[in-house]
Amino acid sequence: MFKSSSDSVLIVGAGPVGCTAALALAQAGIPVVLLEQEATLPQDMRASTFHPPSLDMLARYGLTQRLLPQGLVADRYQYRDRQSGAYAEFDLDVLKDVVGHPFRLQCEQYKLTQTAAEMLKDYPHVEMRMSTRAVSLTQSDSGVSLDVEGPDGCETLNGRYLIGADSTRSIVRKAVGVEFEGFTYPELFLVVSTDYPLENHFDNLSFVNYMSGGEDWCTILRVPTHWRVLFPTPQDASVEDLGRPEAIQARMQALARKQGAYDIAHISFYRIHQRVAKKYRAGNVLLAGDAAHANNPLGGMGMNGGLHDAVNLCDKLIAIMQEGASEDLLDLYERQRRTVTVDFIQAQTIQNKKNVEESNAAARLKRIEELRRIVDDKAQAVAFLRRNNMVDAVERSYVIT
Numbered sequence: 001m002f003k004s005s006s007d008s009v010l011i012v013g014a015g016p017v018g019c020t021a022a023l024a025l026a027q028a029g030i031p032v033v034l035l036e037q038e039a040t041l042p043q044d045m046r047a048s049t050f051h052p053p054s055l056d057m058l059a060r061y062g063l064t065q066r067l068l069p070q071g072l073v074a075d076r077y078q079y080r081d082r083q084s085g086a087y088a089e090f091d092l093d094v095l096k097d098v099v100g101h102p103f104r105l106q107c108e109q110y111k112l113t114q115t116a117a118e119m120l121k122d123y124p125h126v127e128m129r130m131s132t133r134a135v136s137l138t139q140s141d142s143g144v145s146l147d148v149e150g151p152d153g154c155e156t157l158n159g160r161y162l163i164g165a166d167s168t169r170s171i172v173r174k175a176v177g178v179e180f181e182g183f184t185y186p187e188l189f190l191v192v193s194t195d196y197p198l199e200n201h202f203d204n205l206s207f208v209n210y211m212s213g214g215e216d217w218c219t220i221l222r223v224p225t226h227w228r229v230l231f232p233t234p235q236d237a238s239v240e241d242l243g244r245p246e247a248i249q250a251r252m253q254a255l256a257r258k259q260g261a262y263d264i265a266h267i268s269f270y271r272i273h274q275r276v277a278k279k280y281r282a283g284n285v286l287l288a289g290d291a292a293h294a295n296n297p298l299g300g301m302g303m304n305g306g307l308h309d310a311v312n313l314c315d316k317l318i319a320i321m322q323e324g325a326s327e328d329l330l331d332l333y334e335r336q337r338r339t340v341t342v343d344f345i346q347a348q349t350i351q352n353k354k355n356v357e358e359s360n361a362a363a364r365l366k367r368i369e370e371l372r373r374i375v376d377d378k379a380q381a382v383a384f385l386r387r388n389n390m391v392d393a394v395e396r397s398y399v400i401t
């Protein structure tokens with residue numbers, strides 16, 4: 001079995017970010033140890049939207065090609081007003097001269113992790129350890145020593161660099177004493193999945209819909225097997241009450257009235273944060289993905305931003321480890337990715353939530369009219385879609401020096 005060594009990169013967390021980073025390094029010939037605390041890759045129903053620049057990036061590793069048949073191509077998406085039914089529809093094809101994949105891919109995030117994990121089996125210099133939890137770490141001149149608990153007990157692994165891709169509660173981030181600045185929303189977010197054909201209830205429903213409506217806002221997203229509806233919940237309500245079958249049925253019936261009960265595939269509650277790690281680099285420890293930043297899901301930017309971190313960081317690690325480039329590149333990683341996270345991803349997702357929460361019906365309709373005007377003006381539509389589909393954020397990150 002491949003053993004960790006001072007030449008390897010240790011990666012904590014086999015979510016979309018950890019798996020993508022592992023594949024990027026593996027394909028460059030760098031030894032990798034990828035650790036996951038769960039016994040099998042989590043199948044949680046979180047991210048489902050891959051943005052065009054992410055598809056362009058993942059294609060470098062052969063991932064996009066494998067994900068396309070597993071997802072749905074969303075070449076248009078809509079901003080809707082829940083009460084009046086008015087909507088503006090954006091056609092992503094106007095980005096065809098800007099990106100290689102002028103569409104979003106609606107595909108569950110676990111299909112990315114499963115696909116990457118399968119591809120990693122082809123690389124003898126990669127070790128993927130399941131049921132193995134990182135617990136603490138120390139750094140020295142030669143690299144990082146990581147204490148882990150696995151099926152065979154406790155062990156120390158050594159690597160030259162360590163990537164913390166271990167989500168919002170990151171052990172890695174805490175071990176290097178980096179603050180996670182920002183705030184947590186007081187309300188929980190509820191996701192309900194159903195097989196029921198919601199497209200029969202809304203005029204021309206696309207695979208991605210942001211539905212404004214004051215307290216009744218929601219998003220309606222299609223994945224290959226289900227419609228997924230994201231709702232806010234009242235701040236003072238308990239999960240037990242919110243999750244009662246009659247409460248779920250009432251929310252769905254209020255969204256689209258139908259005869260008989262909804263067939264509910266699953267429900268999940270999420271605590272959502274707007275937070276950014278104060279630093280992305282602490283010596284040879286690098287933070288990426290939700291370990292470095294968290295945001296609300298409106299606009300689908302959390303996982304995508306994490307994938308952009310992974311690609312940016314791994315290119316730099318490859319240059320350092322194989323071409324003798326300066327470790328200053330790791331500070332550049334922090335400057336590039338942290339800056340766009342704060343200036344773009346945090347700002348945009350906070351604004352997206354304000355837009356759907358607008359309680360004034362006239363203001364909501366005015367916004368839909370403004371969006372329709374943007375749709376009708378190609379230059380404005382391109383600018384809008386570049387911003388809202390993360391093209392600007394990626395380009396901007398790479399011009400930061």
Ligand SMILES: Cc1cc2nc3c(=O)[nH]c(=O)nc-3n(C[C@H](O)[C@H](O)[C@H](O)COP(=O)(O)OP(=O)(O)OC[C@H]3O[C@@H](n4cnc5c(N)ncnc54)[C@H](O)[C@@H]3O)c2cc1C
Pocket residue numbers: 012013014015016017018035036037038042045046047048049050109132133134135165166167168170171189191230270288289290291297299300301302303304305306
């Ligand atoms: C309802 C909802 C919808 C969303 N929709 C979108 C969307 O459409 N598009 C988008 O871009 N983003 C979306 N997001 C955000 C997205 O899910 C996250 O940003 C993404 O999962 C982050 O990936 P990650 O790899 O950084 O972390 P995670 O996916 O959280 O993976 C971290 C992994 O690390 C493991 N781990 C944790 N601690 C340890 C440890 N100590 N040792 C070993 N392993 C450990 C965990 O078990 C886990 O497998 C959504 C989020 C929610 C809640």
